[in-house]
Amino acid sequence: MIRLGEGGLMDNLRNDMAQILFEEDEIQARVHELGAQITKDYADKNLLVVGILKGAIVFLADLLRSIDLKLRLDFMAVSSYGDAVESSGVVRILKDLEQSLEGKDVLIVEDIVDSGLTLKYLVQNLSSRRPNSLRVCTFLSKPARRVTDVQVDYVGFEIPDQFVVGYGLDYAERYRNLPYIGVLKQELIEG
Numbered sequence: 734m735i736r737l738g739e740g741g742l743m744d745n746l747r748n749d750m751a752q753i754l755f756e757e758d759e760i761q762a763r764v765h766e767l768g769a770q771i772t773k774d775y776a777d778k779n780l781l782v783v784g785i786l787k788g789a790i791v792f793l794a795d796l797l798r799s800i801d802l803k804l805r806l807d808f809m810a811v812s813s814y815g816d817a818v819e820s821s822g823v824v825r826i827l828k829d830l831e832q833s834l835e836g837k838d839v840l841i842v843e844d845i846v847d848s849g850l851t852l853k854y855l856v857q858n859l860s861s862r863r864p865n866s867l868r869v870c871t872f873l874s875k876p877a878r879r880v881t882d883v884q885v886d887y888v889g890f891e892i893p894d895q896f897v898v899g900y901g902l903d904y905a906e907r908y909r910n911l912p913y914i915g916v917l918k919q920e921l922i923e924g
């Protein structure tokens with residue numbers, strides 16, 4: 734098998750990183766743990782996974798395949814960041830769900846919880862649609878950046894106050910395809 738990253742095929746992108754926080758193997762192991770936990774917790778439930786576009790797609794694709802249940806899947810897209818690295822706190826729905834939440838055990842899957850403002854809005858919005866239950870799973874969390882109180886039920890990794898890319902997370906729509914999580918070199922961040 735050809736292993737990307739070891740033979741140089743992904744070195745273009747790796748050269749843009751100041752630091753790697755989590756390598757692919759570590760991520761995969763943690764995602765499998767989360768999937769196993771969710772499988773246990775939702776064994777007798779009516780699970781609907783709600784993926785938040787676009788950042789959560791890579792995490793979601795791996796997580797889904799670690800959940801051994803007859804789940805349903807839907808997507809929402811909200812705007813929070815644009816091309817900047819600071820949250821505005823203003824959340825706009827760009828794409829809404831296709832199915833009703835009534836009677837469903839909804840699990841929101843996010844890429845990262847930073848200030849918590851996006852998630853707070855999502856939780857309020859989805860709770861009003863009368864789900865049976867509502868929980869949150871995020872790949873990353875930056876507890877030091879939280880400006881609002883919001884409950885997160887499953888967390889892949891907690892990280893310090895650093896802007897990260899990879900595994901679905903972008904900078905100006907780039908770097909989502911990295912199989913690891915890294916911190917960009919400062920000179921590549923505008924402003």
Ligand code: 5GP
Binds near residue numbers: 813845
């Ligand atoms: P919050 O509303 O919690 O401040 O921000 C949530 C959104 O901001 C995330 O879904 C993500 O799109 C973006 N975000 C927050 N921190 C980071 C980061 O370190 N890297 C990237 N690429 N996006 C981030």
